Amino acid sequence: MKITISEIAAHAGVSTGTVSRVINGHSTVAKATRSKVLEVMEQLGYEPDPVARELSMRSKHAIGMWVGAGENRLSPYFSRVWRALIKEMQDRAIQFIEMPPDLSGWRRPLNAVLIFNSSFLEQRLNVLAERELPSVLIGRGTGISCVAPDDVGGGRLAANTLLELGHRKVLHLSVLGDSQWHADRADGFAEVINAAGADVSLVQMRGEQSVLGGYRLMRDAWLAGQRPSGVFCATDEMAVGAYGALMDLGVRIPEAMSMLGFDGLAPELQPGLATIAQDIPQIAHEAVSLVLEAIEQRPPRQVVVPVHLEAGPSLAQAPN
Amino acid sequence: MKITISEIAAHAGVSTGTVSRVINGHSTVAKATRSKVLEVMEQLGYEPDPVARELSMRSKHAIGMWVGAGENRLSPYFSRVWRALIKEMQDRAIQFIEMPPDLSGWRRPLNAVLIFNSSFLEQRLNVLAERELPSVLIGRGTGISCVAPDDVGGGRLAANTLLELGHRKVLHLSVLGDSQWHADRADGFAEVINAAGADVSLVQMRGEQSVLGGYRLMRDAWLAGQRPSGVFCATDEMAVGAYGALMDLGVRIPEAMSMLGFDGLAPELQPGLATIAQDIPQIAHEAVSLVLEAIEQRPPRQVVVPVHLEAGPSLAQAPN
DNA sequence: TTTGCTAATGTAATCGCTTACAGCGTTGTT
DNA sequence: AACAACGCTGTAAGCGATTACATTAGCAAA
Helix, strand or coil: CCCCHHHHHHHHCCCHHHHHHHHCCCCCCCHHHHHHHHHHHHHHCCCCCHHHHHHHHCCCCEEEEECCCCCCCCCHHHHHHHHHHHHHHHHCCCEEEEECCCCCCCCCCCCEEEEECCCCHHHHHHHHHHCCCCEEEECCCCCCEEEEECHHHHHHHHHHHHHHCCCCEEEEEEECCCCHHHHHHHHHHHHHHHCCCCCCEEEEEEECCCHHHHHHHHHHHHHCCCCCCEEEECCHHHHHHHHHHHHHHCCCCCCCCEEEEEECCHHHHCCCCEEEEECHHHHHHHHHHHHHHHHCCCCCCEEEECEEEECCCCCCCCCC | CCCCHHHHHHHHCCCHHHHHHHHCCCCCCCHHHHHHHHHHHHHHCCCCCHHHHHHHHCCCCEEEEECCCCCCCCCHHHHHHHHHHHHHHHHCCCEEEEECCCCCCCCCCCCEEEEECCCCHHHHHHHHHHCCCCEEEECCCCCCEEEEECHHHHHHHHHHHHHHCCCCEEEEEEECCCCHHHHHHHHHHHHHHHCCCCCCEEEEEEECCCHHHHHHHHHHHHHCCCCCCEEEECCHHHHHHHHHHHHHHCCCCCCCCEEEEEECCHHHHCCCCEEEEECHHHHHHHHHHHHHHHHCCCCCCEEEECEEEECCCCCCCCCC
16 A cells, blocks of 8 residues: 555644655755655655656756757766666656657647757757757856866866876877867866876876777777876776787787776776776756756856775786 | 646546556446546657655665676777666656675665676575575576576577578687587587588687787688678677678678678668677566566566567678 | 744645546438 | 436546645734
8 A cells, every 4th residue: 555645644643745845855844854864755655656756846847858860878987877867757756758869749738958968069959949948068168057077176186196106207198179178187187187296297098988988099009009007088988998909919908008098987897997986876966956957047056076995906006 | 747647537537546447457446437537648649757756655665786896897898788677667667776796885775686697696595695695697697587588499590591691601700708608509500501501611710809809710710711701790899890800801791791780779880780689678677677576576587588589781691 | 812933733736647537520321 | 198218418526746825823012
């Protein structure tokens, strides 16, 4: 037998309205009442019904997720972000709708649109502006609300991590193209490395953002005579490839080479690989908050979500 | 502005009850009325709201999705299936809940569980049986409802495709381990190839199910002197790797080598790569249907979803 | 004591749909 | 002619939440 809000109300001796208010964390509930209600909810094992919830709230919040044809929806990173977004919206009883890359002919009513790190951003924003749809970007932009990981900080963190382990010759595998994310990672990394002293050297190479891209980059660098003691990869996917290349070349990790990736996917992709991890659930949380703000016409905001080091056995003291 | 049932009712000059009856195919509606309503619905592009529908039909279904620790939730295939499932449940206003690999301490009420192609299947089923939770498997099993792509048929189709193009020396890159899916693909493929005549030869090699696994397998095969004119990869991920290996080796595709993957992800992963495509939305659809049947205590059913060839420029006539 | 405000709570409309029940012309039976 | 049965349709009460609005209590100021 499913427990409903009115049973909770009855047991707690309050009205359904009050119960609803404590569920949604409205501040106008007296402390004593709130805890009483929470207690009853706990005791009866109450879970609000998401379907009913959505029906009653939805009129305000249906948000579309727009990912361009250019983006790779099958990439591990995208997959993670997507899942986090869905979970976040589920928790807030928001309806989410996947939109097709091409919007002509799109007619379903929406309150806002969430754009995933898009190419052709300008064009897209224009399309949305025409339809007067508030929009929020996961990525970087100006004049629009957006949320992104702290790429510069992550780059710096990567550099400091390697420096503290005594590495003096480091390699950075970055991504071809003009992605702001990867440029920032490279900049943060280079900034710290270059400030570390004259005996520290940095080489940067750029390749395709994929496992194979990382593999080829690392293999070719090594065969071309690059012999760093530490390598920082702009993404975990590339790191997986680079890791594989080093294995194939017989270079031992971490004895002969320390490796560090970026994104926080490494633990699933290649156990043991250290990474600068993004807080993806947090990014999703901020993204949805920004969307709700945008719907209320509040001014756009840029938020940067911190990253942290997720250590692993691919990291070791530099050999002498 | 969202169109509701009452607008349809107004436009058609009937009551909402009647509209609802035609939506649900109740037989007690006069023919003329029915067609009038259908016409208006068509004209206004009306779609019944699944959330409201579910709420009022009070068949509240919450289904858990259980994926083991061993499964790679970031793999492109999994990602696709996941998205398709979510969409399907959204369309049916079913609540889906992601469950942790370890179920001890799990308390949220569920009506059923959907298991993704799991390792340790027996153990898991026992756990679920203890809790009296109906369960459905995406993959293969006995004594339980399950849905899977037609792997054997897909293997045969791959073989016929290559044979029809005149290939006489073919390579199959398969997956290490005891996955039924991949065994079936290999069997279907081998069956047809081996029946094709004495001048047709097949070599099978097995490696890791990943881009890198495919890369290494293909590279090593080639370097070991394997010179087929066509290669069939058990998954598109491996195919991407194998494709890359051939590029690196300077083997031209498709002039010197035809390639065929499996899963239907190739168009996104590696444009141009032909593949035996699964109908993933259909698999998701069947999976959810089976779950609903299981909830109603109907006897378990096994369903096999057909696959089809998605051709591409990686396929060509065999060289003489 | 009365007035005015604020904080906390109750009330009831609402979200979009289903469905039990009631109403009402027709037709068939006696 | 009276009545039952039937076929179709309208009406309104839910489903389980949210929330605008009304109400009440409590307290300070006049």
